[in-house]
Amino acid sequence: MKDFTKIIPKQGQEEWPNKLGLMGALFHQAEYQMVKNKFRQAAIINVDHNNLPAILEQANKDGLLLTPLNKIAITDRFTAITQSPGPGEPFIWRSCITRTRKDGEKFKQADAEHNHRIVGQMLGYPECCIDYFIQTFPIDHCPIWVDLRGSVSGYPECNGMLRYFGPKITAHLSCSPACKATKEIGKVWLKTMQGINKDLADELYRLLASPITWDSYHGVVQIETPYFIGLNNALFILKKPRIINWRAINERQKIKISSKKKLKSKKI
Amino acid sequence: MLLVLPHLNCNIFCHYCYEKSYRKQHKTETKSYNLDFILTRMEELRDSYPGMCLHGGEPLMIGKDDVRRILFRMKELYGKSSIQTNGVLIDNDFINIFKECSTNVGLSHDGPGELSKYRLYKFKNVNLDDKVRAMTKAGVSLSIITVVSKANAGTDQLLDKLKAWLLDLHKMNITGRLNPCGGAPGYELSQDRAKEVYLNLALFCLQHNLKWSPFTDIMHALQGKSRVCTFMGCDPFCTPSAAELLADGSVTNCMRLNKEGILLRAPARDYLRNDILSQTSQEFGGCQGCQYWSACQGGCPGMAINNDWRNRTYLCDVWKALFQFYDKSLAFCNIQDSSCNNIGGESPCPPELQSQLKEIAPGWTHVDSGNPASPALNLSASPSPCPPELQSQLKEIAPGWTHVDSGSPASPALNPSASPSPYPPELQSQLKEIAPGWLHADSDHIDHADHI
Numbered sequence: 001m002k003d004f005t006k007i008i009p010k011q012g013q014e015e016w017p018n019k020l021g022l023m024g025a026l027f028h029q030a031e032y033q034m035v036k037n038k039f040r041q042a043a044i045i046n047v048d049h050n051n052l053p054a055i056l057e058q059a060n061k062d063g064l065l066l067t068p069l070n071k072i073a074i075t076d077r078f079t080a081i082t083q084s085p086g087p088g089e090p091f092i093w094r095s096c097i098t099r100t101r102k103d104g105e106k107f108k109q110a111d112a113e114h115n116h117r118i119v120g121q122m123l124g125y126p127e128c129c130i131d132y133f134i135q136t137f138p139i140d141h142c143p144i145w146v147d148l149r150g151s152v153s154g155y156p157e158c159n160g161m162l163r164y165f166g167p168k169i170t171a172h173l174s175c176s177p178a179c180k181a182t183k184e185i186g187k188v189w190l191k192t193m194q195g196i197n198k199d200l201a202d203e204l205y206r207l208l209a210s211p212i213t214w215d216s217y218h219g220v221v222q223i224e225t226p227y228f229i230g231l232n233n234a235l236f237i238l239k240k241p242r243i244i245n246w247r248a249i250n251e252r253q254k255i256k257i258s259s260k261k262k263l264k265s266k267k268i
Numbered sequence: 269m270l271l272v273l274p275h276l277n278c279n280i281f282c283h284y285c286y287e288k289s290y291r292k293q294h295k296t297e298t299k300s301y302n303l304d305f306i307l308t309r310m311e312e313l314r315d316s317y318p319g320m321c322l323h324g325g326e327p328l329m330i331g332k333d334d335v336r337r338i339l340f341r342m343k344e345l346y347g348k349s350s351i352q353t354n355g356v357l358i359d360n361d362f363i364n365i366f367k368e369c370s371t372n373v374g375l376s377h378d379g380p381g382e383l384s385k386y387r388l389y390k391f392k393n394v395n396l397d398d399k400v401r402a403m404t405k406a407g408v409s410l411s412i413i414t415v416v417s418k419a420n421a422g423t424d425q426l427l428d429k430l431k432a433w434l435l436d437l438h439k440m441n442i443t444g445r446l447n448p449c450g451g452a453p454g455y456e457l458s459q460d461r462a463k464e465v466y467l468n469l470a471l472f473c474l475q476h477n478l479k480w481s482p483f484t485d486i487m488h489a490l491q492g493k494s495r496v497c498t499f500m501g502c503d504p505f506c507t508p509s510a511a512e513l514l515a516d517g518s519v520t521n522c523m524r525l526n527k528e529g530i531l532l533r534a535p536a537r538d539y540l541r542n543d544i545l546s547q548t549s550q551e552f553g554g555c556q557g558c559q560y561w562s563a564c565q566g567g568c569p570g571m572a573i574n575n576d577w578r579n580r581t582y583l584c585d586v587w588k589a590l591f592q593f594y595d596k597s598l599a600f601c602n603i604q605d606s607s608c609n610n611i612g613g614e615s616p617c618p619p620e621l622q623s624q625l626k627e628i629a630p631g632w633t634h635v636d637s638g639n640p641a642s643p644a645l646n647l648s649a650s651p652s653p654c655p656p657e658l659q660s661q662l663k664e665i666a667p668g669w670t671h672v673d674s675g676s677p678a679s680p681a682l683n684p685s686a687s688p689s690p691y692p693p694e695l696q697s698q699l700k701e702i703a704p705g706w707l708h709a710d711s712d713h714i715d716h717a718d719h720i
Binding site: 001004006008009010011012013014217218219220222229231237239241 | 505514516518520529530531532533534538540543544547548552553554576578579
């Protein structure tokens with residue numbers, strides 16, 4: 001199946017295709033800000049001849065360095081695997097932004113060597129998620145927890161089911177829907193995004209906290225949210241549907257339940 | 269076609285209605301629309317659609333004034349108008365409105381009496397056939413959509429009644445669509461029965477020169493011509509044959525695909541479903557390798573296996589049997605079948621089928637052979653117009669062949685045992701007449717309902 005994404009809003013939710021684009025842009029701004037604000041050593045950024053002057057100017061202003069990594073073919077869709085451009089085909093530079101030249105060189109070398117550990121560490125990913133990536137990505141590039149199906153509860157910070165369409169809180173694929181380390185890092189990302197556009201960041205969080213059904217079958221993933229249905233190509237063509245029914249863990253409810261239990265046990 | 273839906277309410281609530289699950293979850297009010305806004309939207313959308321049809325729910329529930337205003341606006345925009353109604357509320361006033369607005373009326377009607385028990389269970393005294401006669405008498409353009417279910421085809425006796433009714437309609441020059449009841453367990457025919465019924469009806473229609481869909485559509489599909497949306501490779505997120513204008517002014521897809529809530533229409537049609545089905549093996553719900561792929565394209569996504577549009581239709585066996593039936597009928601009539609191509613195949617007709625046809629009818633050459641010296645293809649030149657082999661094969665495809673219409677003394681020829689010629693001359697000439705006619709059938713009179 002070729003790469004594609006498609007958004008179909010539900011009645012009364014016409015603004016969502018545009019909103020998803022804005023959320024994607026917000027995340028990219030946060031990626032840059034997270035390096036600038038010293039929450040991570042590096043960020044990956046795609047540069048073409050249109051945005052090169054603006055990026056260089058901004059990086060110079062912020063004291064950051066842009067290091068080209070490799071040329072990749074242009075796609076207007078989300079893709080987990082980048083492709084090299086064919087001869088004469090248009091391309092963009094996959095690059096990294098760092099605060100120091102040393103970091104830039106280190107990242108470039110690790111990237112060239114496919115050293116996922118160092119790349120993941122420099123991008124600020126939790127160790128557990130780097131381990132998960134190293135174990136699963138060579139086998140299954142599907143960005144959604146490969147071994148899960150059915151009812152799944154997790155933190156919105158870990159919810160990567162809509163990343164194909166732009167919305168995500170963290171850059172990495174979380175090792176589980178309830179990864180505590182991702183949740184902690186996600187708080188920093190969310191705060192950074194709130195610093196750029198609070199309303200949009202809050203809406204992004206609410207979206208990722210809402211009930212979502214992720215359904216992969218015959219090479220197409222269909223993701224239903226309360227506001228829209230999204231379609232994208234799956235990296236694996238499944239002969240039986242793999243369906244995840246996502247519900248966000250409600251922290252407050254959890255606290256209430258556990259405190260009620262404590263009270264009961266005290267009475268006993 | 270843009271279907272104008274001022275509301276989704278209904279007055280009869282058919283047991284098998286495909287809007288039922290939506291209605292269960294959403295409150296539907298008849299008078300919640302703004303008529304002026306709808307009329308404005310119709311005008312705005314004029315250039316995007318080749319025609320419009322007042323639809324529902326039951327559209328006549330909005331009252332005569334509003335019906336007239338909408339139909340009149342349609343006439344202003346297109347020179348004619350159309351409506352799809354259950355007919356219960358039709359009276360002389362409505363008939364006059366239809367005449368005034370040059371309205372093509374599509375009547376949902378499953379047949380007289382008990383045949384309509386899934387529809388008119390609340391209105392047992394309503395006689396739709398009286399209304400049919402009144403409209404015909406008044407010169408209103410009329411066609412029928414009949415849902416074939418257990419109520420009108422569950423037994424051979426019911427099927428005989430249905431066929432008798434089709435003949436009555438034929439006398440008034442009325443045709444329409446015989447749509448399979450789908451997505452309604454308990455009311456729809458089993459797959460085996462549906463196959464039997466549709467093959468029986470196919471033969472019956474062929475014999476009596478009744479031009480009903482899906483049979484005409486299947487003939488068109490085999491010819492690679494325009495046909496009903498079911499066989500056109502529907503994009504479930506941008507249904508090409510039926511867009512629906514809702515009371516809030518938004519445009520959505522065919523309601524067969526809006527079962528839980530309403531999804532808005534994707535801005536452009538794509539062929540994603542076709543890509544999936546053509547690449548997925550038949551064993552896993554796709555259509556890979558099917559010789560009727562380009563004629564059928566997986567059927568309606570609203571009636572897909574497991575209710576998942578990424579599968580082909582669960583009516584596959586029924587459609588395939590009909591495609592086989594008409595494939596052979598077309599070959600018999602020396603009509604080129606341009607759509608019988610396997611995916612990736614170069615020949616328009618797969619070699620297996622060609623050799624099969626040759627085996628069935630020695631000396632007959634396939635129509636694509638380009639061989640001018642194929643006298644057997646000219647029915648009049650053939651000493652034996654239908655070889656017994658072909659007849660027995662058609663019998664295999666259509667088990668109803670031997671007993672179809674057996675109660676009718678006027679058609680003894682269909683019973684091979686009663687006829688000295690296994691393929692009677694009347695039917696031969698009928699086939700010759702009918703099939704080319706079907707290919708050029710003017711479907712304009714049913715253009716209000718070009719989706720099912």
